[in-house]
Amino acid sequence: MPELPEVEVTCQGLRKHLLGRTVENIWYSGLPLRTVFDIDRIRDDLEQKKLVAVSRRAKYLQLHFDHEALLVIHLGMTGNLGIFEQDTPRKKHDHLEWRFADGTLLRFNDSRRFGSITHVPAETVASLEKTLYRTTGPEPFSEIFNGAYLQRLARNRTVAVKQLIMTNQVVAGVGNIYANESLFRAGIRPARRIATISPSRWQGLATCIREVLSEAIACGGSTISDFVNASRETGYFQVNFRVYGRQGQPCTVCRTTIEKQMIGGRASYYCPVCQK
DNA sequence: CAAGTTACCTGACGGC
DNA sequence: TGCCGTCAGGTAACTT
Numbered sequence: 163m164p165e166l167p168e169v170e171v172t173c174q175g176l177r178k179h180l181l182g183r184t185v186e187n188i189w190y191s192g193l194p195l196r197t198v199f200d201i202d203r204i205r206d207d208l209e210q211k212k213l214v215a216v217s218r219r220a221k222y223l224q225l226h227f228d229h230e231a232l233l234v235i236h237l238g239m240t241g242n243l244g245i246f247e248q249d250t251p252r253k254k255h256d257h258l259e260w261r262f263a264d265g266t267l268l269r270f271n272d273s274r275r276f277g278s279i280t281h282v283p284a285e286t287v288a289s290l291e292k293t294l295y296r297t298t299g300p301e302p303f304s305e306i307f308n309g310a311y312l313q314r315l316a317r318n319r320t321v322a323v324k325q326l327i328m329t330n331q332v333v334a335g336v337g338n339i340y341a342n343e344s345l346f347r348a349g350i351r352p353a354r355r356i357a358t359i360s361p362s363r364w365q366g367l368a369t370c371i372r373e374v375l376s377e378a379i380a381c382g383g384s385t386i387s388d389f390v391n392a393s394r395e396t397g398y399f400q401v402n403f404r405v406y407g408r409q410g411q412p413c414t415v416c417r418t419t420i421e422k423q424m425i426g427g428r429a430s431y432y433c434p435v436c437q438k
Numbered sequence: 439c440a441a442g443t444t445a446c447c448t449g450a451c452g453g454c
Numbered sequence: 455t456g457c458c459g460t461c462a463g464g465t466a467a468c469t470t
């Protein structure tokens with residue numbers, strides 16, 4: 163999926179184009195997404211309501227309406243939200259379409275349908291952290307996410323460091339690409355067992371995760387196969403990938419050949435010299 | 439409790 | 455040309 167930076171960039175695009183507009187009607191393909199939702203209830207609650215804010219929690223996009231209800235969208239692996247002028251033909255795998263009062267269309271396209279839509283009525287918004295986000299850890303940009311926090315969570319666990327930082331309950335929004343890139347920047351091998359990491363290296367890792375995510379957001383995210391932000395521009399952070407997808411190519415720092423290794427079923431890339 | 443496995447779904451790609 | 459296996463940015467419900 164879109165990882166945290168791509169969701170953040172989408173969030174910014176939606177804000178720029180749709181804030182203050184009123185939803186006229188909602189179309190749905192009828193095909194199941196990852197979670198069940200009641201389209202009739204969503205229409206009853208959100209049609210004729212004004213979009214007043216767009217925010218992000220982990221990799222979830224939150225559309226806030228003027229009666230305090232939310233529509234929470236997860237893009238899964240292949241989902242994307244795009245803004246189109248009225249009468250633009252729908253494409254294969256379009257699943258939801260919001261038509262705003264001025265004719266602007268917002269579309270959710272998702273070939274694998276791993277994405278999800280969650281309607282949060284106004285009266286249940288306050289309990290979101292205990293419901294939808296009950297297993298979601300702190301935001302990487304929050305103060306509590308630091309080296310001491312990571313080290314504390316690493317106690318009593320035996321997994322590789324890459325698996326730890328990709329665990330949603332540990333930190334929100336770090337997926338496979340940015341886990342690989344953050345570990346390269348921190349100089350830590352993805353397969354390193356967490357018991358052997360020193361306090362200063364944990365702090366360095368927390369810092370590197372924040373830096374990599376911030377830079378990716380500033381670049382407009384990455385385009386791997388199908389991510390396009392909400393104003394139809396592709397991100398360009400992928401030109402800054404140091405290890406992801408670069409097995410067999412020289413390390414940008416020391417020219418050593420980048421290696422690939424499967425860890426927990428996920429492709430992991432590292433420089434055997436720069437990362438220990 | 440942690441950690442490993444499976445499931446959800448389509449599409450791209452390599453080997454034959 | 456097509457058939458088959460594998461892999462792909464995610465997450466949660468399972469089992470071990």
